[in-house]
Amino acid sequence: MLFDTHAHLNDEQFAGDVPETIERAKEAGVTRIAVVGYDLASSIESIKIAKRYGSVYAVIGVHPHDAATLDGDTLTKLRVYAREPEVVAIGEIGLDYYRNLSPRQIQVDAFRTQIHLAKELKKPIVIHDRDAHEDTVNMLRSEQAGENGGILHCFSGSWEMARQCMSLGFHISIAGPVTYHNANKLLEIAKLVPLDRLLVETDCPYLAPHPFRGKRNEPARVRLVGEKIAELRRISLEQLAEATTKNALTVFEIK
Incomplete structure (x- = not known):
């Protein structure tokens, strides 16, 4: 039973078929899904989806692309929404120096502010890091951001970075690119x-695994990610699924 720890079923690409998408996931053995926000509106939508469907959870926060939208009003609303029982983490938050859609200093400020929010609420964080590895690790270390655990989602750093992040209390999540x-x-x-530190995800509708690369991704395809990692580690898919699902339940504090 797999857990897709990072899905954007709140994306407009799923506007017409969320129930069918969740059903396909179940048929593929994906029984739990975390729907992740990237701004206030998508965070609210993630909560609505989680309330509507069993074994779906919400992660809320402001993505570095939208860091400039994190004003006092948005932060206050996130603090309120984070108390909904379906919300299991703050995210996705972090730094993106590849697209630079928000000025870097604004990204840094928004990242720090949301780390503080998560610590206040005693929730884990879900981190987006693209071409910002050094600054991301420095922030996690200086803010003691792993106090309540968290996830480096769609990991793209080095093994040394992974080691550092794990030492700070984080799990490493691997997505479709592992099949490329x-x-x-x-x-x-x-x-x-x-x-015991490994997670799997789709980051759907993005990063569809081979042989679906370039097409809309969906939670059912986290099975392909799991199969590839199990093959690399020379273990069964069942072992991989059991371990990664247990890890996700631990990180998100799901009973």
Whole structure:
């Protein structure tokens, strides 16, 4: 039974078929899904979806692309919404120096503010890091951001970065790129991360695994991610699923 720890069923690409998408996931053995917000509106939508469907959970926060929208009013609303029972983490938050859709200092400020919010609420964080590895690790260390645990989602850093993040209290989540032909670094990390620190995700509708690359991704396809990692580690898919689901339940404090 797999847990897709990072899905955007709140994305407009799923506007017409969320129930069918969740049903396909169940048929593929994906029994739990975390729906992740990236701004206030999508965070609210993630809660609505989680309330509507069993075994679906909400993660709420403001993505670095939208960091400039994190004003006092938005922060106050996130604090209120975070107390809904379906909300299991604050995210996705972090830094994105690849697209730079918000000025870097505003990204840094929004990241720090939401780490503080998560610590106040005693919730884990879900981190987006793209081309900002050093600043991300420095922030996590300086703010003691792993106090309540968290996830480096769609991990793209080095093994050394993974080691540092795990030492700070974080889990490493691997997505569809592990199935790509040019993913040598990620293949090694998928083998090296201790099984009790490993998670799987789709980041759907993005990053569909091979052979669906370029098409809309969905939670059912986290099975392909799991199969690839199990093959690399020379264990069964059942072992991989049991371990990663247990890890997700631990991180998100789901009973």
